[in-house]
Amino acid sequence: MSDNKKPTVTTSQGYPIPNPFETQRIGNHGPLLLQDFNLIDSLAHFDRERIPERVVHAKGSGAFGNFIVTDDISDVCSSAFLNEIGKKTKALVRFSTVGGEMGSADAARDPRGFAIKLYTEEGNLDWVYNNTPVFFIRDPIKFPHFIHTQKRNPQTHLKDPNMFWDYILQNQEAIHQFMILFSDRGTPASYRHMNGYSGHTYKWSNDKGEWHYVQVHLISDQGIKTLNNEEAVKMSGENPDHAQEDLFNAIATGDAPSWTCYIQTMTEEQAKALPFSVFDLTKVWPHKDFPLRRFGKLTLNQNPENYFAEIEQAAFSPSHTVPYQEASADPVLQSRLFSYPDTQRHRLGTNYAQIPVNCPYAKTFNPIIRDGAMTVNGNYGSCPNYLSSIENPVEYKEAKGFNYQANQEVYHGPAQPFHWKVEGDIDYVQASELYKVLGRQPGQQKALAHNIAGHVSGAIPKIQQGVINLFAKVSPQLSDDIREEILKINPKQGQCPYSHQKL
Ligand code: HEM
Incomplete structure (x- = not known):
């Protein structure tokens, strides 16, 4: 900064440039000079501005806010961020359409992504959900x-x-999701006016070692509003960014959208009695048998300062979880655990986890995560690069001494081909x-x-x-x-x- 507080333009290395529009050339009409670091530095940055868009969910909008615990569910889940009514955890949410490219219309007939990152004291918890309770x-x-x-x-x-x-x-198991997609719910009026659903079955547990299958529902406090087909087509032409505009303006004017959060829970015994598999992502759990139980509120009240840094570079994954919340054996969920970090290493670069928006607020310490392009921040300084008993000895517990669920599901059998088959017309x-x-x-x-x-x-x-x-x-x-x-x-x-x- 110069004395009058106006910033001075510099190269990326800090060299102050008196006139940022100047280039270096020979004479009045000659070629440019390779020594002109400012020109080369500027063009090199410009040439690398674009990163691959997400292979799905490329068009999106996002904002920050918080999750507040409203009800005690410690009998179901002992995650630390849920352990006190009123406890607040910082949140990031990214909404999206699925099939279109980065510049496609927000009003497209498509499911909507509803991805949430909770920066908890036990690390980042990502709930990577959609606005539909089932999937294709x-x-x-x-x-x-x-x-x-x-x-x-x-x-x-x-x-x-x-x-x-x-x-x-x-692939007729997709019929349920197609019904939702082609109802007017397939074209929500805005991101504020739709619900979010885990869709998958997750497993949550308490510190006594008891566990439940769980589905999460985020119900919009703004209510549901949809566009009909003709309104959506018109909107796509007139304002392809209408949902981005709606979300940004609502938050900018203090009209913070919120969602009330509920769980449905199911025991292993109840799951065995279902007419469909608890791991079948094309089915909902009937509310009359598995009623909604409230546990929190998610509010969005802060727009990003910089869309690219905070929303485009956000890396959500169902594999980012916290103690007492884990994936079930749903094969689609199991595959997602691999796919997201894999695509993010490609889309954002190997050091994606150290991009500020993806860094946990919780302290991280793992001395074998060292060197290479994945660790550009600090690299744990002089700390030994293995679990040392001499310097910085760490505490760790064997699994049986840890609060690990003793009565886990048990799987056995040979490795074998699997292609889901169902009986009759259940789909x-x-x-x-x-x-x-x-x-x-x-x-x-x-x-x-x-x-x-x-x-x-x-x-x-x-x-x-x-x-x-x-x-x-x-x-x-x-x-x-x-x-x-x-x-x-x-x-x-x-x-x-x-x-x-x-x-
Ligand atoms: C085998 C099934 C699936 C695979 C392989 C898969 C893969 C992916 C990939 C590669 C991305 C891009 C991630 C990125 O670039 O950061 C993505 C984004 C996303 N997926 Fe999936 N997906 C699957 C199923 C689902 C399901 C069932 C849901 C919802 C219940 C879902 C919700 C989302 C959301 C919300 C995003 C956008 C995240 C963001 O805003 O950055 N996906 N998916």
């Missing part, structure tokens, strides 16, 4: 197949309704119930048919017919309505003006 898959290896069908056709580079609907025709049961629930809100069943037809009418007739047949298994009425809506859009059903494929 339960076999994790289907994730890249599914996501590719939501992205661009490799030849036309267009979104492709044939690919999109071909997926569900082959349609909750989808059909959801259709009935939509019937309680005027116009919502028709809206579902309208929204499906609007999308599938761009596909080839074989796919259109397949979709009509598929939804008949949810409800014959829904199937008839979809057919009728397709005929309204495309009176000569069979022509597919938007598809590049031959009929």
Whole structure:
């Protein structure tokens, strides 16, 4: 800083530059000089500004706030940040759409990501959730197949309704999530007006060694607001960043959005009696059997100072957890434990965990995490680079002396191929119930048919017919309505003006 407190421009190495617009050249018309460090330094930084966008959830918005404990759930979970009513933990939340690129419209029909980082005293806890209580898959290896069908056709580079609907025709466990996606819940009015759900089953435990299966629900205190299909299409054109604008302005004007946090809990015995697997991510737990139990409030009251540093560089992962909260054996969740840190080492660089927004507020100490590009901060100074008994001896406990659950699930058997199979029509049961629930809100069943037809009418007739047949298994009425809506859009059903494929 100069004397009058206006900053002086410098190179990245601190050399004060009298005129930042100057370059060095030979004579009046000659070439530039390699010795011009300021020019080379500036261009080198500019050339490296872009990092890969997230492979999914690329378009997003985020803010800081806090999580406050409102109710005692110490019988279910002994994590330290939950151990006192009123206890406050700093939080970061990033909302997102899933399939579109970084510049795509916030109003797209898509699930919304709802990723939360809680900077607890026992380290960072990430709840990497969506706004839908279920998901498209339960076999994790289907994730890249599914996501590719939501992205661009490799030849036309267009979104492709044939690919999109071909997926569900082959993978009918996705029907429940497709029902939510094509209801008006698939186009939330803003990030403030939607709920968040763990979707997966997690395992939470207490310090007596007892554990429960748990699902988390974050219910919007702003209420639910959605756009209908036409409003969403209009919004996408007029203001592709409407949800970013809504969130930023609400927080900037002091209208801090909040969510009330609940758990559903289930014992191992109850899980065995379910008509579906507790690890099946395409199913919800009926509220009448597993009622919601309140435990906290999440509030967002601080916008980021710098979007790139604090939101784009945020690295969330279901594997970032705290004592007494762990992943269940849900195979999709198990796969996610690997996928997030792996993509972040690629997307953000190997030292992603030391980027300030990702650093735990809790003290970290692990003397073998040393050297290399993953440790650019401090590197533990002169501390021995192993568990030393001479200098800085550390305390550690064997697992049985630790508060570890004694009565864990027990797994045994050979390594074997696994592809999820279910009996009968179980995948349609909750989808059909959801259709009935939509019937309680005027116009919502028709809206579902309208929204499906609007999308599938761009596909080839074989796919259109397949979709009509598929939804008949949810409800014959829904199937008839979809057919009728397709005929309204495309009176000569069979022509597919938007598809590049031959009929
Ligand atoms: C096998 C299944 C899945 C895989 C392989 C997977 C993979 C990924 C990857 C690679 C990212 C980008 C992360 C980054 O670049 O930082 C991501 C983001 C995300 N995923 Fe998943 N995902 C899966 C399923 C799910 C499910 C079931 C949910 C919700 C219940 C979910 C919620 C999210 C959210 C919210 C984000 C955005 C995080 C952020 O805002 O940075 N994903 N996923």
